[in-house]
Amino acid sequence: xxxxxxxVAAAREVIDEVTPEGAEARLGSAVFVDVRxxxxxxxxxxxxxxxxxxxxxxxxxxxxxxxxxxxIILYCAVGERSALAALSLLELGYTNVASLAGGVERWKRxxxxxxxxxxxxxxxxxxxxxxxxxxxxxEEGQGRLLDARVMLVGAGGLxxxxxLYLAAAGVGTLGIVDHDVVDVSNLQRQVLHGTDRIGSPxxxxxxxxxxxxxxxxxxxxYKERFSADNAVELVSGYDVVIDGAxxxxxxxxxxxxxxxxxxPVVHGSVFRFEGQATVFSPYAGPCYRCLSATPPPAELAPxxxxxxxxxxxxxxxxxxxxxxxxxxxxxxxxxxxxxxxIFDALDGEFRRLRFNRDPNCPACADESAPPVIVEYDxxxxxxxxxxxxx
Numbered sequence: 575x576x577x578x579x580x581x582v583a584a585a586r587e588v589i590d591e592v593t594p595e596g597a598e599a600r601l602g603s604a605v606f607v608d609v610r611x612x613x614x615x616x617x618x619x620x621x622x623x624x625x626x627x628x629x630x631x632x633x634x635x636x637x638x639x640x641x642x643x644x645x646i647i648l649y650c651a652v653g654e655r656s657a658l659a660a661l662s663l664l665e666l667g668y669t670n671v672a673s674l675a676g677g678v679e680r681w682k683r684x685x686x687x688x689x690x691x692x693x694x695x696x697x698x699x700x701x702x703x704x705x706x707x708x709x710x711x712x713e714e715g716q717g718r719l720l721d722a723r724v725m726l727v728g729a730g731g732l733x734x735x736x737x738l739y740l741a742a743a744g745v746g747t748l749g750i751v752d753h754d755v756v757d758v759s760n761l762q763r764q765v766l767h768g769t770d771r772i773g774s775p776x777x778x779x780x781x782x783x784x785x786x787x788x789x790x791x792x793x794x795x796y797k798e799r800f801s802a803d804n805a806v807e808l809v810s811g812y813d814v815v816i817d818g819a820x821x822x823x824x825x826x827x828x829x830x831x832x833x834x835x836x837x838p839v840v841h842g843s844v845f846r847f848e849g850q851a852t853v854f855s856p857y858a859g860p861c862y863r864c865l866s867a868t869p870p871p872a873e874l875a876p877x878x879x880x881x882x883x884x885x886x887x888x889x890x891x892x893x894x895x896x897x898x899x900x901x902x903x904x905x906x907x908x909x910x911x912x913x914x915x916i917f918d919a920l921d922g923e924f925r926r927l928r929f930n931r932d933p934n935c936p937a938c939a940d941e942s943a944p945p946v947i948v949e950y951d952x953x954x955x956x957x958x959x960x961x962x963x964x
Contacts, residue, residue: 582654585661590672594681597647597674601687604645607631609659610678612713620649620681621689625714628655632662634709637906642668649674649681692717698790702744710906716744720790722903725749725808727800727828728818729776731888732842732895734766736816739896741784741791745903748784749812751796752776763885800824802949805831814899817841818892822869823950829854829862833937833944840898842891844883847919849891852910853898856938859911860929863937869950887919 576584597604597620606623608615615625626634628650639646646668648656656673663671674681682688694702694713705711705719722745726733729752737748754776756767764776771779777795784793798804800819809815809831817828817839825841832839832854839854841862854861894915901907914927931938937945 578654582657585657586673589657589660589664591653591657591675592647592672593675594684594686597649597672597681598686600645600647604647605639607639607646607648607659608650609648609656610650614651616693616713618678618682618688618690620678621687623649625712626709628659630709631659632666635663635666635668637710639663639668642666643670645670645672647672647674649677651677652679653677692720698744701788701790705743711904715904715906718903719744719900720746722814723747723749723812724814724816724899724903725751725812726816726818727751727824728820729764729766729780730754730760730818730820731763731844731883731885732820732892733780733816733818734764735889735892736818736840736842736896736899737766737780737784738787739893740816740899741788743896743900744788744790745899746790747792747794747812749794749796749808750777750780751798751800751808752780753797753799763883763888765889800827802827802947806834806947809837810835812837814902815839816895816899817843818895820844825862826869826950827947830937830945830947832856833861834947838902840895840902842888842895844888844891846882847884847887849887849917849919850914851891851894851898851917852912852914853902855909855911857941860931861935861938863945864932864935865914865929867932867936884919887917890917890919 601622606620608619608623608625609628609631611627624638626638646663648659650656653673653676656677660671660673694716699706702716705716706713724740724745726737726748729750740748756771756774756776756779758772760767761769766783767779775797777797781793781795784791805827815832815837817825819825828839833856836856841854842851843849898909901909912929914929916925916927933939
C-alpha cells in the first residue's frame, strides 16, 4: 500500500501547482478553497476563500463548487492535502484546478494577505451546532449569517415566521419596517405578537420577541410607512429584503426600489388557502413587473382583511421566504429566481412555474434607467391601507 508521501508525489505528477505569487494575483477572480480542518481554519485564511475540509470535499463539491469550469485554487498547510484534493476534483470532472505550492506556511512566510476568520464564542457554537455540522454552512457560513443584514417589509403574517427563523438562524441584523400596531385580529397568524401586546407598535413587539429568542440579533425598528420617500434608502442598507406586504402598492414600490439598490427581494403572498413565493434578483432574473407590468384595479386586489386567509398558510410561505434569504446569504442551493413556487393548502400540493425576464419590462428592461420611484396608493386598495402587512 502506498504511503501518504507516495500518494502526494503521484498526485503532483497529474495536477497543476501555483506559487503564492501567482495565486495572489488571482484573488478576486479564482475560487480559493481552504481544505484544512476547522481548528486550522480558525487561525486564519487567505482573504475571500471558502472552507471545505478535505474529508468532506468530494461530498460537498456539487453544492459548494457549482461551476466545474471555474478556476479553483486549493490550499492546506504545506500543499500536500491540497494536492490530493486537487486530484479528487479532477476525477470529479473539474477542469481548472490547482494546488497552492507550499501551502499557507509559505504564503505567510512571504508576507502575503491574510485574514483571521470570525471565531464563534462557546455559547454560539452550542446555539448553532446543527448549522456547524452542515458542510454547506459550517463556521464560515455561520459567520456570514451573523454578518448579514436582512430587511422585512411588514411584521405580519409573512414577516412573523420569516423573522423568527432568520433570528433563530443567527442573521445578525434584522430591519423591520411596519407603522402599524398589534390588533387582536392579527394573532390568528402573526406569531411574532401576543395578546399582552395588543395596541403596541408591531416593530417593538417584534424586537421584544426576537431579543428573547436570540440575543445575537440586532433589530432595527422602523415604525414608519414604507413609502416613495424612504424606499430606496431603506432597501440600500440591506443584503436581502423580505416582502411581507399584502397589497400591490407596496410590492410595486419595493420592486422599483430594489432595482435602484440592486438588492434581491424574496417575495411572498397569500390568499385564502393559497400562497406563493419567488426571488427577484435585480437584473439577474425577472422582476415583479415581469410578472405583472402594472398594478391591477382595486376590485381585483382584495387584501387578507377582505378575503380571509387560513392562518397557517402565511406561516408556510414566510418560512420559505426565510429559507430563500438564507440560501442567498450562504450562496447555496438554487434560489427561486425565475421560479414561482405555488402552494395549495387544501390539496397539500406545491407547483413550480418558470417565468423569464421580460425584454420589454417597464421596470428592468434597461439597467441604466431604473424606474422612477412613485407612490402607488391610488391603485388596488382603499385609502389608508397601503402598507398593511399580511
